[in-house]
Amino acid sequence: MTVLGVLETEPGGGAADASLRALAVAGALAASAGEDLAAAWFGPVGAVDRGGLAAAGVARGWAIGPDELSGYAPLAWARALAGLASAGSSGSAAGPPGGGGPVSAVVAAATDHGNEVLAHLGAITGLPMAANCVSATRTGPGECRLVRQRWAGSLLEDAVLEAPLALLTVATDAVEAPAAGGQDDGRSAAAGIGVERYEPELADGDLLVRAVESQQRRSGVSLASARVVVGGGRGVGGPEGFAALEELAGLLGAAVGVSRVVTSEGDPAHGRLPGRQDDRGDQHRRRSPDRRQGRLRGHRGPARGDPRAARGPTRAPGVTRRPGGGRLEEQAHHLGRVGQCPNCSGCVLAMPRQS
Amino acid sequence: MEICVCVKRVPMVGGSIAVTADGLDVDVTMSGFTVSPHEECAVEEAVQITERLGGGAGGPRGGGVTVLTLGPPEAAGQLRDMLALGASRGVLLQTDGAEWGSVATAAAIAAAVRDGGYELLLFGNEAADTGGYQVPVRVAHLLGLPCLTGIKRLEVGAEDGGGPRRIVAAREYRGAEEVFEVALPAVVSVKEGINLPRYPSLPGRLRAKRAVIETIEPSEPSFAPDGLRKERLRVPAGSGKRAQVLGSGTDAVPALVGLLDELGILS
Numbered sequence: 236m237t238v239l240g241v242l243e244t245e246p247g248g249g250a251a252d253a254s255l256r257a258l259a260v261a262g263a264l265a266a267s268a269g270e271d272l273a274a275a276w277f278g279p280v281g282a283v284d285r286g287g288l289a290a291a292g293v294a295r296g297w298a299i300g301p302d303e304l305s306g307y308a309p310l311a312w313a314r315a316l317a318g319l320a321s322a323g324s325s326g327s328a329a330g331p332p333g334g335g336g337p338v339s340a341v342v343a344a345a346t347d348h349g350n351e352v353l354a355h356l357g358a359i360t361g362l363p364m365a366a367n368c369v370s371a372t373r374t375g376p377g378e379c380r381l382v383r384q385r386w387a388g389s390l391l392e393d394a395v396l397e398a399p400l401a402l403l404t405v406a407t408d409a410v411e412a413p414a415a416g417g418q419d420d421g422r423s424a425a426a427g428i429g430v431e432r433y434e435p436e437l438a439d440g441d442l443l444v445r446a447v448e449s450q451q452r453r454s455g456v457s458l459a460s461a462r463v464v465v466g467g468g469r470g471v472g473g474p475e476g477f478a479a480l481e482e483l484a485g486l487l488g489a490a491v492g493v494s495r496v497v498t499s500e501g502d503p504a505h506g507r508l509p510g511r512q513d514d515r516g517d518q519h520r521r522r523s524p525d526r527r528q529g530r531l532r533g534h535r536g537p538a539r540g541d542p543r544a545a546r547g548p549t550r551a552p553g554v555t556r557r558p559g560g561g562r563l564e565e566q567a568h569h570l571g572r573v574g575q576c577p578n579c580s581g582c583v584l585a586m587p588r589q590s
Numbered sequence: 591m592e593i594c595v596c597v598k599r600v601p602m603v604g605g606s607i608a609v610t611a612d613g614l615d616v617d618v619t620m621s622g623f624t625v626s627p628h629e630e631c632a633v634e635e636a637v638q639i640t641e642r643l644g645g646g647a648g649g650p651r652g653g654g655v656t657v658l659t660l661g662p663p664e665a666a667g668q669l670r671d672m673l674a675l676g677a678s679r680g681v682l683l684q685t686d687g688a689e690w691g692s693v694a695t696a697a698a699i700a701a702a703v704r705d706g707g708y709e710l711l712l713f714g715n716e717a718a719d720t721g722g723y724q725v726p727v728r729v730a731h732l733l734g735l736p737c738l739t740g741i742k743r744l745e746v747g748a749e750d751g752g753g754p755r756r757i758v759a760a761r762e763y764r765g766a767e768e769v770f771e772v773a774l775p776a777v778v779s780v781k782e783g784i785n786l787p788r789y790p791s792l793p794g795r796l797r798a799k800r801a802v803i804e805t806i807e808p809s810e811p812s813f814a815p816d817g818l819r820k821e822r823l824r825v826p827a828g829s830g831k832r833a834q835v836l837g838s839g840t841d842a843v844p845a846l847v848g849l850l851d852e853l854g855i856l857s
Contacts, residue, residue: 251764307768309739345723347740347763350716354724354739358731363693363817366716366723385721385823389607390616393821404723444736446768463855487855 236336238265239320240293241343241352242276242283250276250283252412253344255291257405259413260371261342262292264401268373270339273297275319275433277304277312285428291413296430303437307348308445313355315435316341320400340379340401342371349404357402364402365394369409371401384409463487468494591643591746591755593636594656594708596699596729597629597672599665600719606825613822615689616719625659625668627782628714630675633657634787635780636712637676639746654678656706660698662687666803673798674790680803689720691816696728701809704733709755713779715740730777737777738770742784746774 240261242254250258258274265272271294276283280298288296299315320338341356343349345367357364367384369391374380379396384406396403465484467477477491484491601607601616602624608617636655644653657672659665660683669680683698690698703711711733713726723739730737743760750756754773761768761781790798836845850856 310737347761350723351727351739354727355731355737357693357724358696358728361693363691364722364724365818367721386603386607386616386719387721388826389603390609390823391826392823395819395821397817397819444738444770444772447771487850489855 236268236270236339237273238262238270238340238342239316239338240272240274241316241341241349242274243344243346243348244276244278244282248282248284250274250287251344251346253346253349253407255287255412256407256410257342257344257349258288258291258293259410260368260403260405261340262413264340264342264371264373264379264403265292267371268339270373271295271336273338275299275316277315280430280432285430289428293428295428297433298430299433299435301434303442304435306446308442309348309351310355310444311435311437311441312352313359314437314441315433316352316356317359318435319433338400339373340371340403342401342403342405344407345404346407353402353404360400360402362398362400362402363396364404365396366404367406368403369406371396371403379403463489464492465489466492466494591640591653591710592656592706592708593639593654593710593712594658594703594706595629595632595636595672595677595712596725597625597633597657597659597668597714598717598719599623599659599661599668600626600717609823609825613824614820615823623664623668625672626714626716626718628716628718628780630672630714630787631782631784632712632714632780633672633675633677634785635744636710637788638785639710639744641676643746643748656681656708658683658699658702660690660695660808661685663805666805669803670798670801671790673801674794675788676794680801682803682805683808684805685808689820691818692720692722692724692728693816696725696732698808699725700729700732702806703729709774710746710757711735711775711777713777715779715781726777726779733775733777735775735777736772737779738772739779741778741780744778744780744784 238261240254240258242258243251244254245251258272262272264270272292273295274283274288274293275297277299279300282298283296285296297319299312299319304311304315320341341353343353350366353364353366356362365381365383367388368381369384370382372380374395377397377399379401381392381394381396381403383392383394384390385392388406388409463484465480465487467480471477471480477493480491483489600623601618602622603616604621608620609615610617633655640653640655655677656679657669657677658681659669661668663682663684665684666680666682669682673680681702683702711726711729713729715726716723717725726739727737729735738757738759740761740763741759742762745758747756747758754775756771756773757776757778758769758771759778760770836842836849847856
């Protein structure tokens with residue numbers, strides 16, 4: 236049997252960091268059942284460093300084509316994975332080309348792409364999908380024990396997934412990337428990795444939804460992929476207070492994230508909220524700067540009972556580091572507790588991830 | 591233009607969430623209920639679209655925004671909240687309050703909207719509580735419609751000589767903007783930030799209070815296990831950690847630099 240990790244690739248080549256973290260969970264799942272770990276990606280055979288995959292415990296890989304699939308097309312990607320996972324299972328039970336046996340699980344990073352593609356795969360196969368897992372262990376044929384995040388990581392759920400093909404996405408900010416082996420180990424292992432081209436059969440409808448255009452952000456670091464986030468909230472005092480945070484972020488190669496109060500008041504330049512409902516993505520909420528400034532300087536947010544009052548805590552200026560340990564929103568929450576104290580307005584706060 | 595927005599009743603929680611003694615649910619003893627922010631934005635987007643395009647054109651009900659939820663009778667309160675924001679019709683797929691899985695939820699929603707004449711089905715990108723990320727996609731498959739998820743910008747085109755409207759939708763992904771274009775009808779899930787939801791007006795609240803919520807039985811009359819079984823919920827370890835105040839102003843700089851170095855941020 237084989238656990239199949241789905242990799243997203245970076246524009247410049249190589250597997251995305253989130254995918255490598257998901258691969259760590261996939262590897263643990265495979266190890267718990269004595270199964271092989273394999274990887275698949277969309278693009279050319281050379282799009283991923285095979286030595287790095289070998290160091291992560293990957294035994295074989297599939298580069299999924301044709302070229303039409305290089306651009307993001309969620310349904311087509313899912314159809315390809317369904318074909319790859321089911322190849323051989325009804326006949327010789329030999330599994331996909333290249334060996335390793337039938338696929339018992341498909342694991343992807345819980346990114347927008349990963350969640351979307353595996354949701355399509357779940358719909359195609361009629362199987363359940365578990366999102367935002369932080370660990371997975373095989374407990375029997377067709378049964379996995381999972382720990383997954385709920386409430387954006389504020390709670391953990393212990394769950395059992397019963398399905399002939401487990402479909403999992405991994406909350407990648409909660410797990411470490413697999414430790415890379417030494418360079419020599421990687422090279423020797425790479426020599427043993429077989430990477431095959433897999434070309435699925437697609438229907439016209441499978442390519443109905445595809446990214447027709449992808450514009451790169453002009454500059455700066457994306458909050459979604461930033462290694463370091465410099466956070467600011469009401470304690471910053473006003474729009475002008477973000478200049479120092481921007482400067483610090485620039486020096487650190489970081490992104491600036493803001494609290495919900497700042498986000499809700501709509502400063503386009505500082506509209507990026509790490510944490511709760513934004514699934515670690517960016518937010519842009521727009522309102523006039525005057526109102527935003529007024530809110531920062533006096534108002535406490537929506538009235539009690541208003542649906543918007545439930546949007547989470549206020550956060551004071553802080554520095555959080557990701558990935559590598561705890562949850563960003565958890566840290567921000569505790570920063571927020573301090574930030575709500577009038578005496579702490581303007582303080583420099585920090586919450587190390589593991590302290 | 592007929593638009594249906596699917597929302598979910600979820601507990602209104604703060605920064606920390608308490609779990610019931612049996613570990614199976616969120617303790618809502620001291621909290622109210624709301625809908626996910628993503629879904630509130632979906633309702634706002636639907637209302638804005640009908641305001642732009644004139645919601646009265648076409649559709650079996652003369653156009654407008656239908657808000658639909660699957661949940662207990664109390665979920666009618668969340669439907670009224672959304673009606674106060676400008677939706678014109680509320681539909682409750684009434685359950686006994688048990689937590690439905692994504693597969694069963696999608697099946698019930700698809701059955702309820704299949705013959706509704708909706709051009710656009712809007713969802714929040716994921717439910718605030720379960721974070722399943724899959725109901726919109728499963729509904730789209732069941733209805734044979736294209737599906738776009740995680741959308742942060744949505745433009746609905748005008749009717750084009752009897753042909754279907756087209757939508758252009760975009761989202762941010764890993765520092766880039768992905769743009770999609772499909773013909774309606776379609777399923778779209780949006781993320782918070784696509785718009786700024788309005789506060790309900792007093793007339794809107796009064797209208798919502800008087801509105802009749804249509805209550806129907808889901809096609810699947812009882813909870814259907816999906817294969818994903820919750821055993822318990824728990825608060826992650828380390829949730830009680832507190833922040834460390836390093837100092838104020840320039841006096842904090844040495845400690846801050848030391849900490850950044852310790853974290854490996856300066857390397």
